[in-house]
Amino acid sequence: MTAILSGTELGRQIRAKVSAEAAALSERGVHPRLAVVVATDDESSAWYVRSIAKTAARSGVRCDVVDLGAAATPAGITAELARLSADPAVHGIILQTPLPGGARLEELATAIDPAKDIDGANPLSLGRLTAGLPAHPPATAAAVLALLDHYAVPLAGRRAVVVGRSTVVGKPAAQLLLARNATVTICHRHTADLAACTREADVLVVAVGRAGLITAEHVAPHAVVVDVGTNPTTDGGLAGDADARSLTGRVAALTPVPGGVGPVTTALLLRHTIAAASR
Ligand code: NAD
Numbered sequence: 001m002t003a004i005l006s007g008t009e010l011g012r013q014i015r016a017k018v019s020a021e022a023a024a025l026s027e028r029g030v031h032p033r034l035a036v037v038v039a040t041d042d043e044s045s046a047w048y049v050r051s052i053a054k055t056a057a058r059s060g061v062r063c064d065v066v067d068l069g070a071a072a073t074p075a076g077i078t079a080e081l082a083r084l085s086a087d088p089a090v091h092g093i094i095l096q097t098p099l100p101g102g103a104r105l106e107e108l109a110t111a112i113d114p115a116k117d118i119d120g121a122n123p124l125s126l127g128r129l130t131a132g133l134p135a136h137p138p139a140t141a142a143a144v145l146a147l148l149d150h151y152a153v154p155l156a157g158r159r160a161v162v163v164g165r166s167t168v169v170g171k172p173a174a175q176l177l178l179a180r181n182a183t184v185t186i187c188h189r190h191t192a193d194l195a196a197c198t199r200e201a202d203v204l205v206v207a208v209g210r211a212g213l214i215t216a217e218h219v220a221p222h223a224v225v226v227d228v229g230t231n232p233t234t235d236g237g238l239a240g241d242a243d244a245r246s247l248t249g250r251v252a253a254l255t256p257v258p259g260g261v262g263p264v265t266t267a268l269l270l271r272h273t274i275a276a277a278s279r
Contacts (some may be wrong), residue, residue, distance in 0.1 A: 003151075003253040005224075007143070010150045011263030015059050018270045022060030025277055032277040033062040034092040034118070034269070035084045039072035039100050044232065049096055055266050061273055064090075074103045078111040085113035092118035092273035106167055115279065118272035120172060129175050136272050141172035143264035144205055144226050145180070147255060153203060153224050156181040161198050163187045163214070163241070164207035169228055173205050194218065212243040216250045224253040228261050 022032050034056055036049055049065055056063035066084070068076060077095070084090050093116045097105050109121035117125050120138035128135035148155065160182035164170035170186060178184045187197050198204055198218040206214050207228035219225065229241030240257030247254055255261055 002248050002251055005147055005151050005226075005253050005255045005260065007147055007255065007260045007262065007264040010147060011267040014146075014264065014267035014271055015055065018059045018061065018267065018274055021274045021278070025274070026060065030277055031062060031089075032060070032092075032273050033064065033090050034094065034273045035064045035066055035090050036094045036096055037066045037068065037077065037080055037084070038096045039068045039070065039077055040096065040098050041070045042098055045096055045098065052094075052266055052269060056270055056273075059270050061270050070100055072100055074099075074101070074108060077103070077108050081108065081111035085111065085116060090116065091277035092116055092269070094119045094269065095121055116276055118269060118276055119168075121168070123167070126167060126172055126175070129172060129179075132179065136276070137176060138168045138172045139265045139268040139272060140169050140207075140228060140261060141176055142268050142272075143261045144173045144228065145176045146264050146268065147226060147261065148203065148224070151224075151253065153253075155203065158182050158202040159185070159200050160203040160205065161185045161187060161201035162205045162207070163191075163194070163198065164205075164209075164228070166207065169207040170205075173207065173228075177203070177205075206241040208241045210241055211239040212241070212246075214242040215246040216243075219247060219251045221250065221252070223251045225251050226255050226261065227257050230257060230262065 053063045084093050093112045106123050112122045114124045118136050120136045125135040160177040162170050162174045165186050165188045174184050174186050195218045199220050201223050203224050205226045211231035227240035227242040231239045233239050238258045
């Protein structure tokens with residue numbers, strides 16, 4: 001039997017707490033506010049931004065979408081991030097990807113005040129996280145840990161394998177697992193024998209962006225698999241990096257796509273905004 005670790009209920013619980021905290025802050029005259037800076041006309045990015053804005057509005061967090069257009073320059077984006085960082089009415093800032101002209105998120109996000117960096121995009125946030133100092137982790141990486149905790153998956157002393165080493169998901173997820181005393185291996189596109197590594201995992205986190213990469217040959221029967229991948233399917237849906245059909249009945253637990261990491265990520269963006277507004 002493979003348990004399905006849905007994120008829907010956890011996302012709902014986090015959002016309910018966010019709503020209550022947003023209301024309490026508003027009563028004290030602090031109106032939690034998030035700014036999402038967009039410099040792309042990418043359709044899936046637009047879909048994601050709409051979903052953040054909708055969830056924020058329902059939870060009592062004001063969300064301003066600052067659309068700079070796909071022709072925005074790195075200097076223009078940096079100036080906008082600096083302006084929002086200096087605006088005391090704004091508590092959280094997200095710089096949406098993709099960015100125009102091959103600009104790197106890590107580079108431009110240095111203009112986000114770390115106190116408002118609620119999606120952990122400024123390299124200072126990852127550095128602080130790595131050093132064990134308070135910082136906002138990227139919401140997706142935090143969502144992986146929140147899901148594991150929600151389902152009481154033990155981490156200390158266990159083997160955790162993270163597939164993917166991006167700055168926004170793989171690396172911070174590995175750091176968060178390490179901070180919880182898991183023994184962590186990071187795999188990536190140059191890993192020589194991926195299946196041999198991933199079969200060692202008690203907890204397997206997959207954040208690659210390749211539908212169906214992880215199949216029954218990649219897992220141990222006791223593994224808990226957290227699937228971060230979101231790959232658009234031809235019928236307009238989403239598929240994970242794990243081949244759910246191949247893994248069902250072959251692992252202890254698996255997060256679904258959609259409905260796993262995604263709803264928790266959005267809820268945590270709002271929770272991080274509330275934390276920033278409370279300071
Ligand atoms: P990325 O492209 O920045 O990084 C992908 C990583 O996968 C790289 O480190 C690369 O080395 C590794 N990789 C590529 N091919 C591989 C292979 N064959 N074997 C092993 N490793 C391989 O992607 P990202 O931004 O980290 O996102 C990863 C996935 O997570 C994407 O599908 C993305 O859409 C999804 N995502 C989901 C959420 C969410 O909230 N659910 C949030 C962010 C990203």
